[in-house]
Amino acid sequence: MSSVIWELGDQKTRPPLLDGDVYRPDILEIIEKTIDELSPALRELSLDIHKHPELRFEEIHAHDTYTAFVEKQGFVVQRHYLLETAWVATYSRGQDGPVLGINSEMDALPGIGHACGHNLIGIAGVAIACAAKAAMEKLAINGKVILLGTPGEEGGYGKVRLWDKGAFEEMDVCLMCHPAPGPPHSVSLSGSLALARLQVDYTGHTAHAGLSPWEGKNALDAAVLAYTSIGLLRQQIRPTHRVHGIFGGEDWAPNIIPDKSTMYWYVRAPTTKEMLDTLERVKACFEAAASATGCIVKVTVGSIGNELAQNPVLDVVCKKYGTIDYDWGISGASTDFGNISYLMPGLHPGFSIPILQGGGNHTPAFTEAAVTETAHGACLDVSKGLAAVGMRVLTDVAFLSRKRKGREVTSK
Secondary structure, three states, X not given: OOOEOOOOOOXXXXXOOOOOOOOXXXXXXXXXXXXXXXXXXXXXXXXXXXXXXXXXXXXXXXXXXXXXXXXXXXXEEEOOOOOOOOEXXXXXXXXXXXXXXXXXXXXXXXXXXXXXXXHHHHHHHHHHHHHHHHHHHHHOOOEEEEXXXXXXXXXXXXXXXXXXXXXXXXXOEEEOOEEEOOOOOEEXXXXXXXXXXXXXXXEOEOOEOOOOHHHOEOHHXXXXXXXXXXXXXXXXXXXXXXXXXXXXXXXXXXXXXXXXXXXXXXXXXXXXXXXXXXXXXXXXXXXXXXXXXXXXXXXXXXXXXXXXXXXXXXXXXXHHHOEEEOOOOOOOOOOOHHHHHHHXXXXXXXEEOOOEOOOOOOOHHHHHHOOOHHHHHHHHHHXXXXXXXXXXXXXXXXXXXXXXXXXXXXXX
């Protein structure tokens, strides 16, 4: 029988809120009231997105559903913004003022739907933007809110594509959040892993496997040898590094020496430099396999994903909603927001939701967890904290001025 790691339960049975400094209680009161009142509508929005999972850059239903929702909330909406399924919703007050950026992710995973909880990430962005807008209106705060609907996070580097097209240019900071397993009532400000995606193509020579195998150069053997070599390499890389991949081919048959094979690999490490160092060792395995089998190898390195660099100035997620740690979250995963955090001040906390044992991100169990009432409550709690951070950006000049400079993204 499966057991739940933790269960938040009914709001009436939740533990008392923790003490913590609150910037501008008048703003926080508006934030909480706005998000609480929107909770039923946001819940319905989350369920709708969850029921219609769409793969990267195919988020047509999500695009139309989110844009219709935020337009009703009084935002100026631009559909099909720079990318076909991207969108942007803006609210401005006054002629001058800081610009708060927020991201809403939309895409799902093949076969297992919203197993990374992007339905929660999407409504969190909407909640933060709506709360900020309400506070600006009621307290006559000047500035601008930009809510950016970002497609293609799962393997598509959607945010990097949008950055290259200028979508983040106007923002002073950018905020978002991500569900993950973790201790109850907690937010994680951990980093993530830098990532390189590789495609490896071997080309050999076909031959009859029984009649004249010596005439062939076996591309499948090359792939198997590379896979085995990397398995051995793992013994000599740091435990914080990850190398994982798959391989396959077309028109294979047992009586034909395969002349082509293709492999897909991910190389990850805590920093971009460490990942690039490990990448060179992995490439050596591909080249050695080609040499041993007489095949030709082509290694294509896709876009590089930087590790997540949480901005220390923005590490002020409101503590009244739970504890803050720096270890769990998505520390062992990767995100295209890492590249954005290299380029501008950003904050990307993880928030814990209850899961079944062994049912972390990218599993069917997480798909189920992402649609529970408890996950919804945790999502709105972290949204309130991030909205408070965003409003401090818009109202505290000294706080905004302490933001650090972004680091350069590593290109492929």
